[in-house]
Amino acid sequence: MTDRDLIQQYLLGNVSEEVVRRLNNAIISDDNFRQQFVQDVVLDSALREIAGEPDSDSNLPPRSDRPSALQPQSSTLRSLSSIVGTFALAASFLLALESWLWLRIDEPNHVAVLVESEGASWVSDMPTRPGSRLAPGNLELVSGIAKLEFTSGAKLLLEAPASLEIVSDMRIRLDNGSAVIEAPSSAIGFVVATESGNVTDLGTRFGINVDQSARTSDVEVFDGEVSIASESLPEPILLKQADAIRLHTNGTSSNIDEEPINPFQSEANVSMHWLGIAGRAETFIRGNRFHGPEYPELLMVKSSWKNNKYDRKIVCSFDASKSVSTDFKSVRLRINQVKSPIGFASRLPQTNVFEVYGVASEDASDWTSESTWQSTPSTSDGLLVGTFEIPRSQASGTCIVESELLDQFVRENHSRTLIFVIVRKTKTIQGTERALVHAFASENHPTVKGPTLEFAIKDSLGENVRE
Amino acid sequence: MTLERQPKETPLSEADFMRLFLRHESVLRCAARSMLSDWSIVDDCLQEAGITMWQKIDQLEDEDGFLPWARVIVRFKCRSAINSASRDRLVLSDDAIRLIARDLDSLDRESYESSMAALRGCLDRLPSHQRELVLAPYRSGELVEDIAERVGKTANALYKQLGRLRGKLSNCVQRTLATEAT
Numbered sequence: 190m191t192d193r194d195l196i197q198q199y200l201l202g203n204v205s206e207e208v209v210r211r212l213n214n215a216i217i218s219d220d221n222f223r224q225q226f227v228q229d230v231v232l233d234s235a236l237r238e239i240a241g242e243p244d245s246d247s248n249l250p251p252r253s254d255r256p257s258a259l260q261p262q263s264s265t266l267r268s269l270s271s272i273v274g275t276f277a278l279a280a281s282f283l284l285a286l287e288s289w290l291w292l293r294i295d296e297p298n299h300v301a302v303l304v305e306s307e308g309a310s311w312v313s314d315m316p317t318r319p320g321s322r323l324a325p326g327n328l329e330l331v332s333g334i335a336k337l338e339f340t341s342g343a344k345l346l347l348e349a350p351a352s353l354e355i356v357s358d359m360r361i362r363l364d365n366g367s368a369v370i371e372a373p374s375s376a377i378g379f380v381v382a383t384e385s386g387n388v389t390d391l392g393t394r395f396g397i398n399v400d401q402s403a404r405t406s407d408v409e410v411f412d413g414e415v416s417i418a419s420e421s422l423p424e425p426i427l428l429k430q431a432d433a434i435r436l437h438t439n440g441t442s443s444n445i446d447e448e449p450i451n452p453f454q455s456e457a458n459v460s461m462h463w464l465g466i467a468g469r470a471e472t473f474i475r476g477n478r479f480h481g482p483e484y485p486e487l488l489m490v491k492s493s494w495k496n497n498k499y500d501r502k503i504v505c506s507f508d509a510s511k512s513v514s515t516d517f518k519s520v521r522l523r524i525n526q527v528k529s530p531i532g533f534a535s536r537l538p539q540t541n542v543f544e545v546y547g548v549a550s551e552d553a554s555d556w557t558s559e560s561t562w563q564s565t566p567s568t569s570d571g572l573l574v575g576t577f578e579i580p581r582s583q584a585s586g587t588c589i590v591e592s593e594l595l596d597q598f599v600r601e602n603h604s605r606t607l608i609f610v611i612v613r614k615t616k617t618i619q620g621t622e623r624a625l626v627h628a629f630a631s632e633n634h635p636t637v638k639g640p641t642l643e644f645a646i647k648d649s650l651g652e653n654v655r656e
Numbered sequence: 657m658t659l660e661r662q663p664k665e666t667p668l669s670e671a672d673f674m675r676l677f678l679r680h681e682s683v684l685r686c687a688a689r690s691m692l693s694d695w696s697i698v699d700d701c702l703q704e705a706g707i708t709m710w711q712k713i714d715q716l717e718d719e720d721g722f723l724p725w726a727r728v729i730v731r732f733k734c735r736s737a738i739n740s741a742s743r744d745r746l747v748l749s750d751d752a753i754r755l756i757a758r759d760l761d762s763l764d765r766e767s768y769e770s771s772m773a774a775l776r777g778c779l780d781r782l783p784s785h786q787r788e789l790v791l792a793p794y795r796s797g798e799l800v801e802d803i804a805e806r807v808g809k810t811a812n813a814l815y816k817q818l819g820r821l822r823g824k825l826s827n828c829v830q831r832t833l834a835t836e837a838t
Contacts, residue, residue: 635785
């Protein structure tokens, strides 16, 4: 342990006679070390203060003996209340003190929790990390998918682009976007208000798609019943399972026949679920024999205008042979873009095209993270199965590849390891600054899912749709 | 410690005291922490010091003198705590404490707040699971050993990891403060 390490271990409470002895000597004999000690004491206090703040949430597994909502008591409160308690201070002062303290440590009124999200980017002044508690307010989901759970028990699945206002634990206002709402019995009466009408959940699962520019709302019931009140209807109506309706703000309504509303595109009258297989993926840099990854949680892709010297490709593999039969309805590859730590977007053209190649060769499945560019599968080994585009302005989001070729490739090679090579076709614009390397979440990313191969599979027992 | 002085014309009110205490509390907490390795004892000492401060509020001539005066009282309380603790408690030596106190005298609220702001920025740059790990020992008041068990690591490994993360944060904060100073 270096002398500097001593300071942290001492502050962490990991002390022994030896540690304290060495620490004492260093503090007495070395001015710089002592200054470092003082700085680290200040940091220790500041960390403790930050940890005690009410809007920070922990993602660690919860303690078994304490409900996770308990906050450590503010030590300020303890100090002051003991002083206040010891002396008879004026009533008016006590009142003022109390309101001041509650302002500081009062927990905002939360009505929902952001349970999880995938490839999500938000515009909001509320915290939007998975696990965040949400108070009434506005949220805009710019990309990706998010799942919210209200304290009433209602569940909301939101797909970008979407903007909504959380009104209470039993009401939201959806101004734009697609959502699926599930209301268990504790949340019967949950209302989704829109410009074109209000939908009240009577114990159901339903989907709603609000088109802000067209000023319409499409409602489709997957299970149970909803009640809809709207200017476009002479009186509130009851919509049942498999019914669908479109509400217009100008006061008309129309029936929708088979328009899929569920953001995950399952048919309303056939139960299906998506099964996602996580992939193993790596980034390979041409000409780079060393690639202890600087960012193990990211996969990076790039192609330069110059001599391709530092091009990067992503190779990912999926083993679906055990979990999925060939009896799947459709398949798609999902990869989540996240903010890239390297380069400038301005050196890219407006739209960036990525190509996905499927490689079927048996020998190619032997690649590991130690492999070099040459020995790993390349695009010439494979077959182009799909493309996806990312506009220059987009910093993060979910990218889906779904095509006949992909479907065919997966069906034909289903019993083997499925390998995909992803490259960026668009080259950077000439220049000397570092060009943007597009980054995607790998399976090591702490909050965003890595590459997934998703299969739509029919439920043989007609169960509810799951993701 | 008693000092003879003329009774003041306008003594500090309770509201004034509260305001001053709250304003300087973070710095006083750092002073206590620099002497004591156990946070719960730090809290107790702050509490007792606060009561003593209120009892002796008449000693204070003016508001500007609050921090140095309060710091002395805090140190006194911490010293009592160290003395009354069992002899084999692992504590810093008197010489070390004396020297540290001299260095800490220059810490005021402004510099504490700057460090805190820099720390927030540095914490945001950590991946969220690492950030949670660093904050965990303070949040729940549990031992590092228990947290280690919860997250599936050995205590040793967690101490090492926390030490490393905190060292990173420390460097980051110092870099941030240095660039702000230029």
